[in-house]
Amino acid sequence: MWGKGILNGMRITMRNMLRGPITVRYPYERVTLPERARWAVEVVRDESGAHKCTACMTCVRACPDHILDLQFTTAEDKSKHIDYLRYEMGACMMCGLCVEACPFDALKMGQDYELAKLTRDELTVDLLVDVAAAAPARAKKASEVPAGGTDDSRGGGTDG
Amino acid sequence: MTEPHFTVTESGLMTPEGMYIPGEPPKGIRRIPKGVDRLGTEHLIVNMGPQHPSTHGVLHLIVELDGEEVVTVEVSIGFLHRGIEKLAESRRFDHLGTLMDRGDYVSVIHGEQAVALAVEKLMEIEVPAKAAWIRTLTAELTRLASHLVWFGTFGLDTGAMGQFLYAMRDREVLLDILEEISGQRMMFNYVRPGGVVADLPTGIESRILSFCDTFEVYLEEHDALLGGNEIFQARVKGIGVVSKETALAFGLTGANLRASGLGFDVRRDRPYDAYPELEFDIPIGTIGDSWDRYTVRMEEMRQSLRMIRQLVGGMPGGPFTAKVPKVLRPPAGEVYASVESSRGETGIHLFTDGGTTPYRMHYRAASLFTCQLFEEILPGHLFADACMLLGSFDIMLGEVDR
Ligand code: SF4
Ligand code: SF4
Numbered sequence: 001m002w003g004k005g006i007l008n009g010m011r012i013t014m015r016n017m018l019r020g021p022i023t024v025r026y027p028y029e030r031v032t033l034p035e036r037a038r039w040a041v042e043v044v045r046d047e048s049g050a051h052k053c054t055a056c057m058t059c060v061r062a063c064p065d066h067i068l069d070l071q072f073t074t075a076e077d078k079s080k081h082i083d084y085l086r087y088e089m090g091a092c093m094m095c096g097l098c099v100e101a102c103p104f105d106a107l108k109m110g111q112d113y114e115l116a117k118l119t120r121d122e123l124t125v126d127l128l129v130d131v132a133a134a135a136p137a138r139a140k141k142a143s144e145v146p147a148g149g150t151d152d153s154r155g156g157g158t159d160g
Numbered sequence: 161m162t163e164p165h166f167t168v169t170e171s172g173l174m175t176p177e178g179m180y181i182p183g184e185p186p187k188g189i190r191r192i193p194k195g196v197d198r199l200g201t202e203h204l205i206v207n208m209g210p211q212h213p214s215t216h217g218v219l220h221l222i223v224e225l226d227g228e229e230v231v232t233v234e235v236s237i238g239f240l241h242r243g244i245e246k247l248a249e250s251r252r253f254d255h256l257g258t259l260m261d262r263g264d265y266v267s268v269i270h271g272e273q274a275v276a277l278a279v280e281k282l283m284e285i286e287v288p289a290k291a292a293w294i295r296t297l298t299a300e301l302t303r304l305a306s307h308l309v310w311f312g313t314f315g316l317d318t319g320a321m322g323q324f325l326y327a328m329r330d331r332e333v334l335l336d337i338l339e340e341i342s343g344q345r346m347m348f349n350y351v352r353p354g355g356v357v358a359d360l361p362t363g364i365e366s367r368i369l370s371f372c373d374t375f376e377v378y379l380e381e382h383d384a385l386l387g388g389n390e391i392f393q394a395r396v397k398g399i400g401v402v403s404k405e406t407a408l409a410f411g412l413t414g415a416n417l418r419a420s421g422l423g424f425d426v427r428r429d430r431p432y433d434a435y436p437e438l439e440f441d442i443p444i445g446t447i448g449d450s451w452d453r454y455t456v457r458m459e460e461m462r463q464s465l466r467m468i469r470q471l472v473g474g475m476p477g478g479p480f481t482a483k484v485p486k487v488l489r490p491p492a493g494e495v496y497a498s499v500e501s502s503r504g505e506t507g508i509h510l511f512t513d514g515g516t517t518p519y520r521m522h523y524r525a526a527s528l529f530t531c532q533l534f535e536e537i538l539p540g541h542l543f544a545d546a547c548m549l550l551g552s553f554d555i556m557l558g559e560v561d562r
Contacts (some may be wrong), residue, residue, distance in 0.1 A: 008384055009322070012384060014382075016326065020384040036343035037344070064258055064259075095347065097255060097349075100357070127285070
């Protein structure tokens with residue numbers, strides 16, 4: 001019978017009306033992200049604020065979009081000093097490949113999903129801006145790393 | 161209207177300078193209305209898209225109309241071209257997935273799976289059973305999520321609004337599950353050569369099963385709400401018939417091919433991952449009209465649910481990835497691997513030269529073949545049906561333009 005389907009559709013719509021809301025009233029309510037959620041790249045820091053990066057460049061080479069930019073200077077005693085680890089959030093696809101590649105677990109994917117910025121410049125952040133705070137951890141790490149340990153087996157070849 | 165640059169004559173083109181180009185006018189110059197109809201009014205050229213909600217992306221159709229009737233159609237693609245095939249030549253094999261994610265961005269796992277299968281075939285990597293099952297599970301979840309987008313927007317194209325919201329409600333739950341498994345809601349980057357990135361999180365099985373239970377009810381509601389609606393039926397039944405011969409000639413695959421009555425499904429006919437161990441039916445249509453395409457896809461969703469239940473129930477133990485070297489270096493050679501994505505056969509043709517990146521990667525996108533069909537199928541239909549027809553074929557411009 002013509003019209004039966006339409007009436008049935010209205011019945012379904014009515015039933016759905018009684019099922020209660022399914023949306024989250026952001027920003028009054030927030031969703032809890034699952035543990036594995038991947039947002040912007042962050043640096044792992046311990047309680048003292050020290051990071052674990054040894055400037056091995058693995059992440060820089062692993063990033064398919066060449067977003068990470070790491071500059072370091074080698075002092076006379078062969079110790080590396082990181083000038084900056086620049087990260088361009090606006091161009092990052094949050095794939096997590098840099099985090100997977102880091103042999104020292106110095107990076108992680110953040111869980112902050114409110115990443116809007118007012119200006120374009122704010123999208124480029126320096127992940128390792130406080131170099132001084134990292135010095136002790138770096139010394140410790142450097143002594144742990146076996147010779148050739150930072151040898152980048154994943155690197156190279158990204159440019160074909 | 162500006163003066164046309166060319167004058168179209170019966171046997172060729174006349175340029176403004178009076179030069180005569182004999183022969184059938186080339187396609188790109190069809191934009192001048194060709195015919196004059198019986199009432200003596202000129203045909204009208206309508207540019208549909210690329211920014212048009214019912215072209216499902218950035219498809220540009222140059223449609224010549226005689227009143228309400230479509231006379232010719234020219235499909236113009238490439239507005240979403242990002243050079244994925246070229247970029248692939250500078251990506252390592254385990255990073256190709258990030259590119260494929262952006263090909264068919266609604267049916268993401270299938271692209272990643274195709275690349276992974278191709279690399280595994282080349283390197284002869286044995287994938288552990290668990291990895292294959294997890295992949296198949298995520299692939300079927302993605303198929304449901306993708307078909308729900310099709311279902312919602314197909315309704316919109318025919319003028320129905322309600323079921324779109326309900327489809328998005330169910331897709332939301334699916335995306336939450338996939339986010340919990342892979343870490344992201346759209347660009348999962350989860351399948352790699354050799355297996356998957358991480359094991360299934362604890363407790364996900366019960367979530368998937370409870371989704372299956374609720375969705376089973378909702379799916380029947382969806383079908384009743386849209387498919388049971390007589391107005392919808394009147395709009396889709398008998399419209400856009402694709403015969404078996406046309407479907408084959410244009411290289412259609414997936415639900416569009418099966419709606420025409422040909423039962424080819426990569427999952428069954430060239431089985432990969434866990435599909436050989438699963439029980440599922442392949443729905444087949446009869447005449448290949450829009451209604452058949454609708455029923456075939458709805459039935460596919462039911463079959464996906466059935467498969468998901470089997471996959472969760474029979475998930476084997478063991479490692480979630482094979483032991484693969486950090487830098488993949490397949491031997492020089494050539495390989496083709498394909499999967500059944502939500503839109504048809506998604507294939508990857510890889511040429512390698514023994515290096516760490518592909519020498520050349522070809523991406524067989526099912527939607528590209530469907531797109532070519534429009535020039536054949538749309539003429540003769542009403543303009544309003546053209547939007548509905550685009551919806552019924554479920555094309556994805558991300559994979560057409562790649
Ligand atoms: S998440 Fe991906 S795109 Fe972003 S910096 Fe890391 S590797 Fe590059
Ligand atoms: S891979 Fe890790 S340790 Fe190496 S440079 Fe990147 S963040 Fe630092």
